[in-house]
Amino acid sequence: MTRDSVDQRALMADEETGQPTEKPQPAGRSVHPIVHITSWIFFSNLTILFNKWLIDNRGFRYPVILTCWHLIFATVATQILAKTTHLLDGRKNVKMTGKLYLRAIVPIGLLYSASLVCSNMVYLYLSVAFIQMLKSAAPVAVLLTSWAWRVEDPSLKRLLNVLLIVGGVALASFGEIDFSLTGFLFQIGGIIFEAVRLVMIQVLLSEDGQKMDPLVSLYYYAPVCALMNILIAIPSEANSFDFADLAKCGYWLLLLNAIVAFMLNVSSVFLIGKTSSLVMTLTGILKNILLVVASVMIWHTSITPLQFCGYAVALGGLVYYSVGWEQITGVSSAIWLWIRSLWEAPTRADESRLPPAFRRALFMTLGTLTVVILVAGALYGTGTGANAVAAVQASLSGAAGGTPTS
Template identity: 70%
Template sequence: MAGERDERDAEHGLISGEEKVVVGGTQHGSGRRLGKSIHPVFYIAAWIFLSNTTILFNGWLIGNRGFKYPATLTCWHLIFATFATQVLARTTSLLDERKTVKMTGKVYVRAIVPIGLLYSASLVCSNMVYLYLSVAFIQMLKSASPVIVLLTAWAWRVEKPSLKRFINVTVIVFGVGLASAGEINFSFIGFLFQLGGTTAEAMRLIMIQILLSDEGQKMDPLVSLYYFAPVCALMNIFIAGAAEAPTFDFADIAKVGYGLLLLNAAVAFLLNVSSIFLIGKTSGLVMTLTGIFKSILLVLLSVLIWNTSISALQFIGYGIAMAGLTYYSLGWEQIVALTNGFTSWLMTVFGSHGAETTLC
């Protein structure tokens, strides 16, 4: 039962936006084979650090360094990912599972191309939104990602509608609505970009589940990136050319710095790699819990770094959305078990501390 729940959590897109890598089927392989002696806490900390660093890095380049070309930035990330996966495939064993994938022309056109286009749209929208909304508010809106994925799954009849889940979804939507209403610098265009990116990501996840499963394909995240990145990069070249070429100034690249842009792409790629190791070493459930904590931490970092103003209504709405998301991700029994376990741990720690104090 636990394994089934972990797979369902991963398929439902509980990892949102930029920080979610391409997932296509059962998680196994590369990450599970490597680094067996390293404690899981290391993988959790690495993923939190790289995920938040990528988001803050992108927001800083677009909002503060004047690189107002989100489509071009996304294109650069995908070109780097294409090159990096090709190098890894030829120099390491991380992508050996690609040899077991039955990649035919039919599968590529039917599955890889449309899924790659949706992934591309998701990434572009995720970067475009930084032009209009604060990092903190973007994270609040991302709380609704599982809602969009679930509704999309119902629409495609991948899952059967459930009244219990519908009520849970309604609570999350209500919380996100309050956060939106309380946003001081609200932008409707930015909101639409975030909604578009989330919807594209939801459709991509469902198509992966339907198309790749129908074809009997099982790919870990890095192998999926190996196939999707070239399609996404090509698509983004056209998008960036149509949307940003007329206003693009090469002087802005020099102004930002070639080294900084290279570092940005490398961090974004390392995020994908860290996700593989985290999933392989732990589970989708652990990644869900980590994602909830990471989102809260990112909001706090945004407030500290950019002095983002958060209204009381926005804070309450975000709290409701996060509570609903936690319940959706874990279920009541799991929440109670984790709470009891944490309470027991605290009692053990403070009990031991008290005993040491008495002996002294």
Template identity: 60%
Template sequence: MSSDGEKVRTSGEVSRPEPVLPTVNPAADKSEPPKAALHPAFYVSTWIALSSSVILFNKHILDYAQFRYPIFLTTWHLLFATIMTQLLARTTTLLDGRKTVKMTGRVYLRAIVPIGLFFSLSLICGNVTYLYLSVAFIQMLKATTPVAVLLATWGLGMAPVNLKVLLNVSAIVVGVIIASFGEIKFVFIGFLFQIGGIIFEAVRLVMVQRLLSSSEFKMDPLVSLYYFAPVCAVMNGITALFLEIPRMTMGDIYNVGLLTLLANAMVAFMLNVSVVFLIGKTSSLVMTLCGVLKDILLVAASMAIWHTPVSGLQFFGYSIALGGLVYYKLGGEKIKEYTGQVHRSWAEYGNTNPGQRRLVIIGAVVIGFFLFAGALAPSYAPDSVDRVRGALGGATAGRF
């Protein structure tokens, strides 16, 4: 009897509503609006701007500003990168990826140092090239880098020889050869330095690929710079100590400007930082197309800033090389797929914004015409070109 009463009383107690303290803050339980993220176009444009700025900046310092010490300049870039990566590793999370890398003294000597050697050689050759060749022609020659990487992959036994793939990249080689025949200011020693830089860079990339094939050594570009910059700075510094520093004076540095050299190193380092964000926010397709767009913009910038003569034959050859590069990177099926997507997007854009699409087409035609006319002008109207340059006050020769 008593137990029944307890049951009734208990059930009655449960049924009575009593105030209960909340276990979760209602305000905090509401989902916060997502933080505004930057559009991928921001990272793309930043990378293109920084990459182009480094190349144009180096050309300006080494050639037009008459600072004829490319090895010293490379050493300064690497020393600055070493200092900055050490600071970032201690003050930010950008380099936390290094904590997952099982780096030992043995691995550093057997892997990092040899890769650093080829990295140094590629940087030295690349900077020396600016003393002899135009930025436009250098970018055209760089289109052969995928071919060199492919051959280095076969040569180092990373992949079997594939004649079909070799045929696919042959268009790149043919296009660059045509562009080389069309180069007006061809300097053979500069050509050899650039080819050497491409070969060293290809071997470095294949060695890095072999190192990163193990999950223990996955590194983003900034972490790679953290490990490679110190050894490369030492190697380049020793080289510069024997080849350039004995004939350098403080007057050479003051002539360029300490702030200019500091800004140059900062832009070069920011380029490495931008690559990390670009890889994380975009795809390999975007990277490939951005590289092609950057090369085209650099050719145009070289023509606009320093009036670099580019012949029609060079345009023709470089177009073939770029087409072959895109085909090699993406493949025929992917190109058809993406072309269809672009065509549909372009049609939809035309239906919704017919006036803007018309302006885009007109602008592209006008820009293409002026680029083509600028390329042919030195050959069919050299006197007129000289008069225009004189009216512009020598444009930007020797300074930005």
């Protein structure tokens, strides 16, 4: 297993995402890759935030049943797509036999099911921001598992990098205000199950020369996972399940939730077909950062300075582990040159181009908005922003009612 393959699989695998592998040939060249990158970030983060919102805000506190519903929907949807579209034509390249199904698909599907259950159970106990911080250790688990399976040779340099990431995650854990040991163990369990699954995919399927994109893998894994989740849900949640909670949550919301989770798999197929492993690595890191900021602003999650420092250390170690110093400097230089070329672009006769002054003002406005959003998220996370808003509202209401304010 190469380093790029480990990084790509660890960063691209998500709560509802199947197995990413080698890039298939893109179906067309009319759509810019940034569209596929944006759509994958959107559906990935929306799936996580949607699941958390259903469990916490809509009172559907049945994560196993919710996961089971996603997989039943995915089973039906992949069967329909296989018969009506070309999105699953990749399955024709898979030589599926009874022996391969029992030897690889079933055990990998069971691990996938366990990973999904743990990933949704953790929403009962931890905030989305802290969950994403813990997920920074996912590549570490994949690397250690690959060492244990002897598909990659250990090295001191990689070990030190791993320890840096683990140290950052540990700092973030110590700084978490609402720490739950049960939720922490669920998340670590989900990471371990996913790491073993990814390595087993590399070992078992590669030996038979099988390669699957996320949608094709979901086509084979979803029925196994759905059956496994039904067996888990019967003893764990069936006795406490109340059908009134379905109506309270909303049937259409649950259907929309399953569609969003499934669209994540579809968007990942196009992302893999349009980008490189480096782009996917950087996209995964950017996705996690945006998700932390979004969760802080939506739920006003408290982020302590120690937790922020720990997450920054873990992300720094993750970038260095995934990309390497040479590519970091190369990408940074390329981005800087691109920004300079846009900033200092000379005026041309082409009237379709924006004037340089307007273009610079636009960049400054976007930069300012980005900073404001990040600062607002940090203030809401610490409670300062919420307290300030409450104080202003109290002052305005007091002034309107003639009540003196101090």
